[in-house]
Amino acid sequence: MAGKLYGIGVGPGDTGLMTLRAKEVLEGCGVIAYPVKRPGEGSVALDIIKPVVDISEKSIEEFLFSMDPDDSVRERCRAEALDKMCMLLDNGEDIAMVTLGDVGVYSTYMYIDRDIRARGYETEVIPGIPSFCHGAALAGIPLMIGNEGLAIVPVAKENSRLLEDALDNFDNIVVMKAFKSIGMILDMMESKGIPADRATVVSNVGMEGEYVGPMVRDRDYGYFTTVIIKKKG
């Protein structure tokens, strides 16, 4: 019988924030898989599971999903990864592919899931704690209450209009990938009359340069930086 593919969100970085189900499935699978953009780059998601899942007897497989600008390179790479996965499944192996945070939040796993299902195999997605939930918990603030909405916007050049719109219309805004854009976000808040103290920065949690606190313009922030803005305070 063919094996099954599991896409597993292992949470935002703290091993304790993995789910019981994630641990159970990881223990039951013979193959632990992780996606990489470059060969040999390693996997933070894999590091997260190691303290609680004994992987010594398991086959640990890297799957390359290139981000090469050349479409044909990316497609060949993807086809090779899928073929290798199907070969393992045909051998009866259950595969657990680990992914940081939640599987539905900026993860490429869902495409792999769709393609593997399209080839006739069974799959299952196991959600994980998204980084913004962890960030709000660490900052001691709710993401939203009552009938409030929440906008989650990644900083990107083409998104400045989306961030403007979110600041205009939503009570609560999570700005992701914000590490180089604190000044821009502060400027935008100021132009809309939103006081700077309505924002909390959650940066590099559990890593070097960890910071949870108010927005400070001239400060270096780590790569994993999220800003939570609550317009009502």
Next chain:
Amino acid sequence: MAGKLYGIGVGPGDTGLMTLRAKEVLEGCGVIAYPVKRPGEGSVALDIIKPVVDISEKSIEEFLFSMDPDDSVRERCRAEALDKMCMLLDNGEDIAMVTLGDVGVYSTYMYIDRDIRARGYETEVIPGIPSFCHGAALAGIPLMIGNEGLAIVPVAKENSRLLEDALDNFDNIVVMKAFKSIGMILDMMESKGIPADRATVVSNVGMEGEYVGPMVRDRDYGYFTTVIIKKKG
């Protein structure tokens, strides 16, 4: 030494979606607390933990947070709950308050946390899987990818403008508390030229009336109904 208060997100309903940290803290606390709006109404969050946490030796405490329209009733109720909590903490008890889903998503726990910290006690928030992450996982769709944003909007009379705005500006929209509003959401999508098949309904997961599938206008949906709309398909 005074005890510590933990606010614990136990996830969206499936015991397996609790985190390892939630289980560990629940096992270590002498008091398991849960908030109610009416005396004796029970707690879904408490039911979720029972299969994996032995609560037979623990003190299980209901805390009443009234939703009475009379401000003075609500405030008295809240003060009594906080006083009782502080008494337990002063006795050296660690208290784990359980809450459905994530603590930051429509939970009153964060106010309790703030008030208890203001009284000088130590607290810790442990995030949980939000229902919309579980919903997306069950439906086999990503919440967002690349540089896309996500808007989370609860259906409420005063929010129809917010939902309109989200449908206009965001690629991905999660509509919460949608059980009586499927027709309204369909109408709004239609008026904006968003095909109905871009929406997936996730309803009453793990309960009677479970449904994960396309939006159907003339169908009864359970109380726990979320709609995930992906404009790009």
